[in-house]
Amino acid sequence: MRPTASRLIDTRVIFCGDNLDQLRKLPPACIDLVYIDPPFNSNRNYEVFWGETKEKRSFEDRHESTKAYIDYMRPRCLELHRVLKKTGSFYYHCDWHASHYVKVMLDQIFGENNFVNEVVWKRQSAHNDAKQGSKHLGRVHDSVFLYSGGRDYKFKHLYGAYDEEYIEKAYRHIESGTGRRYRLGDLTAPGGGAPSKGNPHYEFLGVTRYWRYSEENMKELHRQGRIIQTKPGTVPAYKRYLDEGKGVPLGTVWDDINPIHSGDSERLGYPTQKPLKLLERILEISSEENDVVLDAFCGCGTALVAAQKLKRQWIGIDISPTACRVMALRLKKDCGLKEDEKLQQLGRGFIVRDLPKSEVELRKYPPFEFENWAVVALGGTKNARQVGDMGIDGRIYPVTAMPGKRGATVGELDFMDEWYPIQVKQKDKVGRPDVDAFEAVMIREERKLGYFVGFEFTRDALYEIDRFQRKEGREIRALTVREILDEELHKS
Ligand SMILES: C[S@@+](CC[C@H](N)C(=O)[O-])C[C@H]1O[C@@H](n2cnc3c(N)ncnc32)[C@H](O)[C@@H]1O
Numbered sequence: 033m034r035p036t037a038s039r040l041i042d043t044r045v046i047f048c049g050d051n052l053d054q055l056r057k058l059p060p061a062c063i064d065l066v067y068i069d070p071p072f073n074s075n076r077n078y079e080v081f082w083g084e085t086k087e088k089r090s091f092e093d094r095h096e097s098t099k100a101y102i103d104y105m106r107p108r109c110l111e112l113h114r115v116l117k118k119t120g121s122f123y124y125h126c127d128w129h130a131s132h133y134v135k136v137m138l139d140q141i142f143g144e145n146n147f148v149n150e151v152v153w154k155r156q157s158a159h160n161d162a163k164q165g166s167k168h169l170g171r172v173h174d175s176v177f178l179y180s181g182g183r184d185y186k187f188k189h190l191y192g193a194y195d196e197e198y199i200e201k202a203y204r205h206i207e208s209g210t211g212r213r214y215r216l217g218d219l220t221a222p223g224g225g226a227p228s229k230g231n232p233h234y235e236f237l238g239v240t241r242y243w244r245y246s247e248e249n250m251k252e253l254h255r256q257g258r259i260i261q262t263k264p265g266t267v268p269a270y271k272r273y274l275d276e277g278k279g280v281p282l283g284t285v286w287d288d289i290n291p292i293h294s295g296d297s298e299r300l301g302y303p304t305q306k307p308l309k310l311l312e313r314i315l316e317i318s319s320e321e322n323d324v325v326l327d328a329f330c331g332c333g334t335a336l337v338a339a340q341k342l343k344r345q346w347i348g349i350d351i352s353p354t355a356c357r358v359m360a361l362r363l364k365k366d367c368g369l370k371e372d373e374k375l376q377q378l379g380r381g382f383i384v385r386d387l388p389k390s391e392v393e394l395r396k397y398p399p400f401e402f403e404n405w406a407v408v409a410l411g412g413t414k415n416a417r418q419v420g421d422m423g424i425d426g427r428i429y430p431v432t433a434m435p436g437k438r439g440a441t442v443g444e445l446d447f448m449d450e451w452y453p454i455q456v457k458q459k460d461k462v463g464r465p466d467v468d469a470f471e472a473v474m475i476r477e478e479r480k481l482g483y484f485v486g487f488e489f490t491r492d493a494l495y496e497i498d499r500f501q502r503k504e505g506r507e508i509r510a511l512t513v514r515e516i517l518d519e520e521l522h523k524s
Contacts, residue, residue, distance in 0.1 A: 040059050040062040041058060041059065041062045041324070041347070042376075043324055043345035043346060043347055044340075044345065044346060044347075044369070044376050044379075044381070044382040044383070045347055045348075045376070045382065045383055045384075045385055046330070046333070046336070046347075046348040046349070046350070046356050046359060046360060046382065046383070046384045046385070047347070047348070047349045047350075047385050047386055048349075048350065048351070048352075048353050048356045048384060048385065048386045048387045048388075049349065049351060049386050050351050051108055051111075051328040051329065051349040051350075051351070052107055052108055052111065054328075054349045054386075055108070055111035055112065055114075055115060055328060055349070056111060058115045058347075059115070060114050060115060061114075061115065061116065061117045061118065061181075062115055062117070062324065063115045063116050063117060063120055063324050063325075063326045063347075064117055064119070064120045064121075064186070064318075064319050064320075064323035064324050064325065064344075065120055065121050065122075065123070065314075065315065065318050065319040065323060065324075065325045065326070065344075066112050066115075066116055066120070066121070066122045066123065066325075066326050066327075066328065067123040067125070067311065067314060067325070067326075067327050067335045068112065068123070068124055068125065068327065068328050068329050069125035069126075069304070069306060069327075069329055069331065070105060070108075070126070070329045071304065071329070072101065072126075072127075072129055072130070098129075098130055098133050101130055101133075102130070102133050102134070102137050105134070105137065106137055106141070108328065109124075109137065109138065109141050110141055112326075112328060113141050113142055113181075115326070116181040117181050118181045118182035118184065118185075119181060119182065119184055119185055119186055120180070120181040120185060120186070120318075121148070121178060121179070121180055121181065121185055121186065121187075121317075121318035121319075122138075122142065122178070122179045122180075122181070123176055123177070123178055123314055123318070124138060124176065124177045124179075125153075125174060125175075125176045125306070126174065126175055126176075126177075127171070127173075127174045127175060128171055128175075131175040131177075134177065135147075135150070135177060138177055138179055142179040142180075142181075146179045146180045146181070146182070147177070147178075147179055148178040148179060148180050148185075148187075149177075149178045149284050150175055150176070150177055150178075150284060151175070151176040151177075151178065151284050151285075151286060152173045152174075152175060152176075152284060152285045152286065153173060153174045153175075153176060153286045153289065153310065154172055154173050154285070154286065154287040155172065155173060155174050155291045156172050156291055157170075157172065176314075178318075185318070186318060186319065186320060186323075187317065187318060188316060188317055188318075189281055189282065189317075190281075190282040190313065190316060190317060191278040191279035191280060191281055191282065192279050192280045192282060192288070193279055193280070194274070194277070194279060194280055198280075199213065199274065202215050203215045203274045205271075207271075212273050212274070212275060213273070213274040213275075214271045214272055214273045214274065215271075215272045215274075216260070216269035216270065216271070216272070217269060217270035217271070217272045218244070218269065218270070219243060219244050219245070219250070219259065219267075219268055219269060219270050220241050220242065220243060220244060220267065221241070221242035221243055221244050222244070231243060231244065232245075232246055232247060234247045236250050236268065237254075237259075237261050237268050238264060238265055239265070239266075239267050239268065241267070253270070254268075257271075258270060258271050259271070282313075282317075286310075286313070289307055289309045289310050289313070290307065291307060292305050292306070292307055300332050300358060300362065302331055302332040302355070302358060304331055305331065305332050305334060306331075306334045307334070308334055308337060308338055308341075310334075311334050311335045311337075311338035312338045312341070312342060314338075315335075315338050315339060315342050315344060316342065319342075319344055320344075321342070321343045321344065322343065322344065322345060323344050323345065324344070324345045324346065324347065325338075325339040325344045325345065325346045325347075326346070326347045326348075326349075327346075327347075327348050327349070328349045329349070329350065330348035330349060330350050330355070330359060331350065331355055331359075332355060332358045332359050332362060333348055333355075333358070333359025333362050333363060335348070336348045336359060336363060337362060337363065337366050337367060340363065340367045340369065341367065352401060353387055353388060353397075353401060353404070353405055354400075354401055354404040354405070354408075356384050356387060357384075357404075357408050360382075360384050363382055369381055369382050370382075371383060371384065388405070389517065390517070391487065391513050391514060391517065394458075394513055395458070395487070397458070399458055402456065402458040403425050403426075403456045403458075406425075406426075406454070406456040406485040406513075406516070407425060407426030407454055407456065409516050410426070410428060410454055410483060410485070410511075410516070411428060412426040412427055412428040412454050412483075413426055413427050413428075413429065414426050415427065422473065422476075423453075423455060423469055423470060423472070423473040424453045424454070424455065424473060424477075425454050425455055425456045426453075426454035426456070427451040427452065427453060427454065428451060428452040428454060428483065429450065429451050430450055430451075430452070451479075452479060452481045452482055452483060453470075453473060453474065453477060453479055453482045453483070454482070454483045454484075454485065455470045455473070455482065455483070455484045455485070456484075456485045456486075457484075457485070457486045458486075458487075459486060459487065460487050460488060461486070461487070461488045461489065461490050461493075462484065462486035462487075462488070462489045462490065462493050462510070463490045463492065463493050464490065464492040464493050464496050466484075466486075466493065467484070467489075467493045467496045467497055467500075467508065468496065470482060470484055470508060471496075471500050471504075471506075471508070474504075474506050474508070475504070475506070479506065480505070480506055480507065481506070481507050481508075481509070482506070482507070482508050482509070483508075483509050483511060484497075484508055484509070484510050484511065485511050485512075485513065485516065486510070486511075486512065486513070487512060487513050487514075488512060489510050489512070493510070494510060497510055
């Protein structure tokens with residue numbers, strides 16, 4: 033049987049596109065858990081504000097930009113509220129830049145009464161932020177706001193281990209024979225054994241009191257060895273064993289989850305990637321197996337991987353085709369899922385929907401996204417060096433040259449001499465000067481084969497490519513976007 037929780041929607045789908053449009057396609061009340069971690073530069077104003085010169089900006093500028101950010105987020109949060117079930121939960125991850133404005137906006141959308149918690153995630157140590165000469169304390173935490181869809185939302189308490197100091201203090205008794213640590217619990221009625229509503233009054237082990245439990249229950253507990261009287265005449269107490277305790281209930285300050293560091297195995301190089309442990313914790317608190325988790329700003333897909341690992345259903349949305357490809361790769365590698373429509377229908381695969389399919393769409397792409405699209409479509413690897421790539425946008429490593437190493441990055445493949453450069457130009461017509469420049473790169477790098485991607489090539493450019501091959505014995509394959517799209521269509 034198909035392991036999908038929802039008859040309302042398709043799950044294990046990554047939608048590529050603006051979440052405002054994508055969310056409008058979803059029916060109401062179909063999601064159990066929403067997590068979002070929106071970027072702070074979702075629009076131009078905001079980008080200016082949070083850019084390099086932010087500290088120098090006046091209060092008016094800040095106010096304007098914050099307003100622009102909130103105006104951008106409000107319709108999206110309204111949609112997220114619409115798709116959330118009454119039993120569901122909504123998490124909004126942000127930081128000091130706009131957290132207070134975000135809270136006010138969310139109170140208006142979800143209702144103040146549905147505000148559950150603000151989680152403080154300590155993501156770095158103070159010295160990263162409070163540099164010498166700065167006049168502020170280290171900004172070391174993110175805020176994660178939790179709202180519920182209604183009164184009967186799902187919630188599970190999590191517990192952490194007690195620390196040693198607490199154990200020494202609170203559980204200071206050790207049971208002879210078993211060596212079990214325990215603490216003494218009060219058996220007298222609430223209020224220290226004073227007359228109180230409905231509590232029984234009787235004599236037990238020579239002490240007459242209002243007790244917490246009936247005489248019968250007390251006798252049974254005593255028989256089980258759960259009651260201790262340290263000296264005759266003293267008030268008996270209940271033995272609470274350390275090994276029976278659940279641990280410390282998780283609070284709102286999370287300082288036990290490290291951010292992603294450069295050496296971490298889960299690091300993908302996506303600048304805003306959140307740790308898997310953080311998302312797993314959120315999912316454990318607010319969802320159950322087979323529930324539907326939605327991340328509408330899903331970046332490199334941390335929430336989706338967490339959902340897959342914890343046997344939840346999931347939907348991801350991201351506006352960046354690069355991000356969609358990165359997370360597709362991650363789901364394949366980390367979760368062993370196949371990108372396959374038929375398997376997705378059977379509950380064993382996933383699909384990416386709405387990736388750009390036309391030249392018109394690709395012309396409108398930001399240059400960086402266009403470059404990425406072309407390099408990935410050719411089966412290449414993006415050049416890791418953003419600056420100083422010296423005319424190379426990506427490299428193709430032929431299959432025979434692959435060392436078969438999982439997770440190898442461009443840097444790790446540098447030692448391999450068998451690679452072909454890729455040059456990408458998002459212009460209507462690639463001309464002779466563009467080809468000349470690429471030829472220089474091929475000679476400098478001593479490459480026999482290279483790829484050039486553009487929308488079209490001038491006749492001069494094609495003539496030069498031909499001349500270059502005949503004279504230098506080096507081949508440049510001129511590929512148009514149309515050809516690549518046709519090829520991709522063939523593959524699918
Ligand atoms: C901060 S990152 C999320 C990182 C993610 N939590 C992770 O751990 O990988 C924000 C993502 O939101 C995406 N994004 C920005 N505006 C969007 C929009 N309007 N619709 C969908 N995605 C958007 C960006 O492309 C980016 O990948």
